[in-house]
Amino acid sequence: MTGKVPELIRCARAIVGGEERLDFAFVVNDGRIEDAGDFAAVQARRPQAQTRSFPADRIVTPGFINGHSHAYQILLRGRGDDLPFERWRSEALYRVIPQLEPEDVYWVFVAAFSEMLGAGITSVAEFFYLNGRGNGHAEAAIRAAAATGIRLVLARAWMDAPRVPEAFRESVTQARERTRALRAEFPEANVCVAPHSLHGASEEMLRAAAAFAGEERCDLHIHVAEGEAEVELSRERYGVPPVLALDRLGVLNERSVAIHAMYLTEDEKELLATRGVRVVRCPSTNLYLGDGIADAAPLRARAVVVGLGTDANVKPSLLDEMRLAAYLEKASRRDGGALQARTAFALGTSEGARALDLPAGELATGMLADFLVLGTEGIDPWSPPVNALVYRGEAAWVQAAFVGGRRAYAGDLSPLAGEAHRETARIARRCV
Ligand SMILES: [Zn+2]
Known part of the structure; x- marks a missing residue:
């Protein structure tokens, strides 16, 4: 999600303005959200964009x-x-x-x-x-x-x-x-x-x-x-x-x-x-x-x-x-x-x-393309997802984190993070 080709992110479920939206989409280009709205409308405006879909067992939220x-x-x-x-x-x-x-x-x-x-x-x-x-x-x-x-x-x-x-x-x-x-x-x-x-x-x-x-x-x-x-x-x-x-x-x-x-x-x-x-x-x-x-x-x-x-x-x-x-x-x-x-x-x-004076925190046009893909197993179908996240949410629900459209977390400990934890343990032992 880094190149020059704009990418259309189709979300069966998303949190937009604090509310759940179904079949929502946004266009990521050069690290920013260029367009956002109902999937059909956004796709009609941006037919050249490559589509990437997150199905209904995931929910996409701002980072x-x-x-x-x-x-x-x-x-x-x-x-x-x-x-x-x-x-x-x-x-x-x-x-x-x-x-x-x-x-x-x-x-x-x-x-x-x-x-x-x-x-x-x-x-x-x-x-x-x-x-x-x-x-x-x-x-x-x-x-x-x-x-x-x-x-x-x-x-x-x-x-x-x-x-x-x-x-x-x-x-x-x-x-x-x-x-x-x-x-x-x-x-x-x-x-x-x-x-x-x-x-x-x-x-x-x-x-x-x-x-x-x-x-x-x-x-x-x-x-x-x-x-x-x-x-x-x-x-x-x-x-x-x-x-x-x-x-x-x-x-x-x-x-x-x-x-x-x-x-x-x-x-x-x-x-x-x-x-x-x-x-x-x-x-x-x-x-x-x-x-x-x-x-x-x-x-x-x-x-x-x-x-x-x-x-x-x-x-x-x-x-x-x-x-x-x-x-x-x-x-x-x-x-x-x-x-x-x-x-x-x-x-x-x-x-x-x-x-922090950052144009972020919303899946909206003009914002930085910083977003999360969460699993929905913990979200009861009868509860608004925002309530489920605030009162029951766990880090384990986070399946992926994107920053400026780039995937920075993919659901497991990366080799770099593993090395960093080992080094940090060594540093903590040394700092007596
Ligand atoms: Zn402080």
Whole structure:
């Protein structure tokens, strides 16, 4: 599905705009969806296209969008489990990740990206902070994405706080020049700027990153109010809570993507909406680390775009994140109707893509041809497929994942993914 000949994908069943469509079709050309609609109509418009059919025991859906990930944290599985946040950070994260060489990053990222593709994730925003020794590590992450075929948004972190490991730290000048170099060399990696957080970057660095995003017209990802500790730090250092502090520093505008954004006052939620900030929530990681409950409804009610991320990658599954997003909302509001399956599905697809500024997450004309072929054995015929996916869906249902029209996952562990898992086991043993 890569050549110059347009291909017409005929789907006995497809999910379009959150609804099931029967005998739907779309035309893939040069990585994009050029036309979409009822099969007969699309075929009449595009008689030259080669037809490829998926029968009624499959359902074709948009690929899932992972809005926030640290792929190398798969190395912390086991070691980081069951620790309070501060100990998780000092005894697992800060101990293991600084030991990685670029070659290690390549293999660990191939392993993590392969898991993601197998779970239906076709795009991932990697918040990448191993930059203290230059761009070698980030380049390895970009090579890993290319090797697996996953679509990458490299949110290239900037960190200069004295307490973070040297392997993550840079001067403002280094961060700026190296990020600019990555953007020039790897346009396919969608490199954007990511000042780590109020606690990971100085005021000077935060201001510089905001200026960089403005000059380069790129997105700016930043962790915001993941825990209550950051709220305290912000009040101490800046005299106001995190969103107000970031706003004063000029960080918040329509290019900004706030990761987590959990502990917010009503005024701060309002301000995120006013500034056009997008938000990515990471429900499973917030639960795993004991950070709190990532509810989305109060932001969505203000028309803030919300996506979902697998963050610590304890189990990289957007199906799980969608399910948790729905369940946590229902439980925290004591209202079973608080966040519906169709909305949860949108957070992991169309709305998640908007959060990353990617034309993806829908089987519609003009979108990137990123889609999944799922088996339908688990989908009860009397249930809308979106509900089945959100409440019962498993990675095992994913039979194939296509990114830009290319098949990036074909239903089994590829030889490359197998090698990457062996190498990752070796690296994890070494990083004591
Ligand atoms: Zn993060």
